[in-house]
Amino acid sequence: MSEFSVIEQYCTALGASHSGTEIGVGDDAAVVAVPPGMRLAVSVDSMVEGVHFFQDAAPNDLAWKLLNVNLSDMAAMGALPKWATVTLTMPQENHLWLADFSAELHRAATQAGVQIIGGDTTRGQLNISLTIMGLLPKDDVISRSGAKPGDDLYVSGTLGDAALALAAIEQRVALSAVQRRVVEAKLHRPQAQVALGQALLGFASAGLDISDGLLGDLAHIAKASQVSVEVNADAVPVSQVYREYQNAGGDLSLALAGGDDYQLAFTASAQHRDSVLAQAAKLGVEVTCIGRIVPLSSTPVVVLLDGKPAPELSHSSYQHFD
Template sequence: MSEFSLIREHFLWQPQPESVRVSVGDDAAVLTLPANKELVVSVDTSNAGVHFPLETPPHAIGYKALAVNLSDLAAMGAEPAWFTLALSLPAVDQEWVAEFTRGMRELAEQHGIFLIGGDTTRGALSITIQVMGWIPPGRALLRSGARHGDWVCVSGTLGDAAAGLAIVQQRLVLPTAAAAFCVQRLNYPTPRVALGQCLRGLASACMDISDGLLADLGHILTASGWGRVCSTRRFLFQPHCNHWR
């Protein structure tokens, strides 16, 4: 199957939203940004054997590749709008691509985000997605807004996906139901898009957790100028207060 046939078969989505003037099939997309909105853009790459186990089902790969990018928009409080896809495949497997696209499209339709273009090439399995969304001017949730006295809050539960990965890698054994739950959380993470939008004007700082709570809390503290996380003692140091908390 040629590259153009592959694109027409799996990545030419219809119907197009009104905000998309030109989409898949041209040299670039042409988009209409709503009045009085700021554009929010993020990009992420997922590589086989690094960001997901080699035996991960294609439906889950497509879903998760988009989910981790939607999580970045959620952390900014943005409303998803469009995304592009660069897909590297060792060989064209029609059944694999169909399931990959189905998983991606299921999540895309849940959040109203539309595929507007991308690229396909031959190589090791790799997925790069760039997501775009919008937000009212000056309302983006940033890492740099944390203030002394803020609460540190998380959504969902932490560690489910890590346990799922340990199960897949046969480093952890759990009862059947618990193991299935953790593997499901590994393969199908939940981007907190609605929550991010609700937190605009309420949260002083925000980010999605990708490197672990302590590491990512440290990024917020550094960006906000409040200190750092000491991961060995698990204490939060705030230099302006001259004490450990």
């Protein structure tokens, strides 16, 4: 089967349909119309076999995760996801794999209101990449550079389950079969907080998604905003399974520095506290205040435990080129 046959069979008519799509799959480039008063937000993420997923990873899980890690970038900026392009690099044609991947990508993209409007296929080590595009109001965005001393620091959801799942898969920690099922779902099927991101426009002063570990990602806000961040480790929300792991001797390191959470971390002025909590409650999303922004110091991110600095808790996060 030729490259064009693969595209026609597995990459056409995927996801939602939008009136703003003037040219989609099948031409040299897609063409989209941005509505008046809006601008385009664009992000891309790649997933490489052996780096981001294991060789036996299910194609439907990969399709879900590929879309959601990109949706999470849109959520972090407060953007409304609309369009995406997909690139597939595969060692050989595998029609069962392609059928499962394509079907799940269509289902997930339709659910998210995203239209797949182009992409590419080629031969090589399994590598899947998605570029996502979304709409933002011309006068509003959530970036990393707006945090100010005195702002509250929040996170959505719970943290650490994906890192705990990976530790269990790699036999670095022992979990029961039931516990593993719970945390592996968080690893393989993250849920991007798109609606929350849009609801935070006008309230959040800065934000990002937690992909490489909470503390490492917060350092990006500290650097971009020229501030320091205080994190109350006691307040960091974790799941029941993670609590059980702690009760068995585990600490908070995976929740503080593990990756693949794809929750939002954001800051907001104290005057917006009630509004932030009300917006989250309206959406049924848990948000937790875990610290505050303080004036810039020699330490970008300070972890407090029982109100005192806790340097023993890791500040590292995942780095591709370490």
